[in-house]
Amino acid sequence: MAEAADNQPDPMRRALSLAARADFATSPNPMVGAVLMNGGEIIGEGFHHRAGEPHAEVIALEQAGERARGAELWVTLEPCCTTGRTGPCTQRVIAAGVARVHVAMVDPNPAVDGAGLADLRRAGIEVVVGERREEAARLIEFYSVWVRTGLPFLTLKLATSLDGKVATAGGDSQWITSAEARADGHRLRHTHDAIMVGAGTVIADDPELSARPGVEAARQPLRVVVDSHLRLDPGARMLRSGDAKAVVATVTGVDGERRSRLEDVGAEVVEFPADGAGRVPLRQLLGWLGSRKLISVLVEGGPTLLGAIQADGLGNRVIAYLAPIIIGGASAPGPFGGDGVARLPQAWRWHWTEAAMVGPDLRLTAEL
Ligand SMILES: NC(=O)c1ccc[n+]([C@@H]2O[C@H](COP(=O)([O-])OP(=O)(O)OC[C@H]3O[C@@H](n4cnc5c(N)ncnc54)[C@H](OP(=O)(O)O)[C@@H]3O)[C@@H](O)[C@H]2O)c1
Ligand SMILES: [Zn+2]
Known part of the structure; x- marks a missing residue:
């Protein structure tokens, strides 16, 4: 889609940047922004801050008051038509007398999925769908996966040398990537609802899995560890430090x-009932996390857990930090343990979606 000229307003673009200001705090709700215009002037705008608080459209409508009559609304997601904690937005839009509604995308929630748009149209409102759809979809990708499947969006984070190792043959692994890459990884934690690791990593490294500085306890990502035999030491830092809660599966x-x-x-x-290998059944664990309204999980290893995730074909995105060092050694481990695939046609295939420099390291993103 062509960019609007500098002197022309692009209300959907503005609505999207408003939505992003929520900075993932809306979970399990999607991030949504809205801009209301009348006579070429913005008369109301806003974004959904967090679950339980007003929806973006309602904030914009309240700012505009009577001036909303005959106005045009841009909203990054189809207005809801179900009575949740805040009542259906479609009724508010209709009651306010809005003349035309631009929606970037239809709500992937099967309980909405176009029904909100139908309500608006039935009330005689003109509805335009699809402006900046891709950007809008990207903004709510965690929500979209969760609302359609009941499972959280799963991001697998790797940190490897340029030759794909996560430790030396002797087990030295701290640190392979730069301080900048590690800080970037920290920022990744901030965007997810939960961080997951295997018991092996907790026992070997005793990581804090520290979460968001300066954010209240309720918004800290949940720390999750899979530990079939409860080998974890109750003194482990991830169980004790900070405000974040910990779940031992x-x-x-x-x-x-x-x-x-x-x-x-x-x-x-x-x-959970053990899987065939006597371990925590990962898909069931994810279903449980989804039922607790966690819409995104960041997996930070180690190799045994990632190997099991590969075997189960779970995961929506890989983010790999690559340091320009070569460790070498036939027995130095890679990020995915387990048996791997026997033949190349069985390899788990992804496609690259982004490459960026982070300090001296590369950050590569791949999606299914
Ligand atoms: N460079 C990096 O980015 C990075 C990142 C993380 C870790 N590491 C390194 O990795 C090493 C630890 O790796 P690891 O492979 O031993 O441990 P891990 O993958 O962190 O933990 C694996 C353990 O989790 C438990 N588990 C429970 N359910 C499971 C399931 N369904 N699938 C797989 N595991 C399950 C198993 O123990 P039970 O059978 O007892 O339940 C298993 O042995 C450490 O040395 C750490 O430094 C490196
Ligand atoms: Zn709503």
Whole structure:
């Protein structure tokens, strides 16, 4: 789509940048922005800040008051027509007397999926769909996956040498990538609702999995560890540090004593029926996280967990930080453990969507 000339307003673009200001705090709701114009002038605008608070359209309509009559509304997502915590926005738009509504995309929520647009049209409002659709879709990609599948959007984060190793043959792994890349990885945590690692990583590295500085406890990403035998030490930093909650996912029939010791330090221990290998069933765990309204999970390794994720074909995006160092060594590990595939046609195929420099390192993004 052509860019609007500098002197011409591009209300959808403005609505999108307003939406992004929510900075992922709306979860499990999508980020949405709205701009209301009348006579070439912005008479109201806003964005959804967080779940339970007013929707973007309503904020814009309230600012405009009576001037909304006959106005034109740009909104990055189809207005809702279901009575949630805040009531259907379509009724507010209709009652305000808005003449025309521009919607970047239809709501992927099966409970809406065009029904909001139908309400507007039935009330005689002209509806235009699709302006800056791709940008709008990108903004709500976590929500779209979750609302359609019930599973959180899964991002796999890797940090490797240029020859694809995550540690030396002797196990030295800190640090392969630069401070800049690690800071960028931190920023990634900020955008996700949960961070997930395997018990091996917690036992070996005792990471803090520290979350968002300066953000209240309720908005800290949940820390999740898969630990079938409750090998975790209750003193582990990820269980204790910061305000974030920790979930230890394990299998049914696990040792009660170990369980209580972890619960005593505030961890939530959740049992699932073991998978064929006696381990935490990953798809079920993700379904459980989805049912708890977590719409995005960042997996930070290690190789055993990532190998199992590959075997299950789970994952929506890979973000790989690549340092320009060569570790070498036939036995130095790569990011994905397990058995891998036997033959190349079975390889898990992705496509690159972005390449960027982060300090001295490369950040490569791939999607399915
Ligand atoms: N360079 C990097 O980016 C990076 C990132 C992370 C980790 N690492 C390194 O990786 C090493 C640890 O890796 P790791 O492979 O031993 O540990 P891991 O992948 O972090 O944890 C694996 C363990 O998780 C448990 N688990 C439970 N359910 C599972 C399931 N469904 N699938 C897979 N695992 C499941 C298993 O232990 P139970 O059977 O007891 O449950 C398994 O042994 C450390 O040395 C760390 O430094 C490097
Ligand atoms: Zn709404």
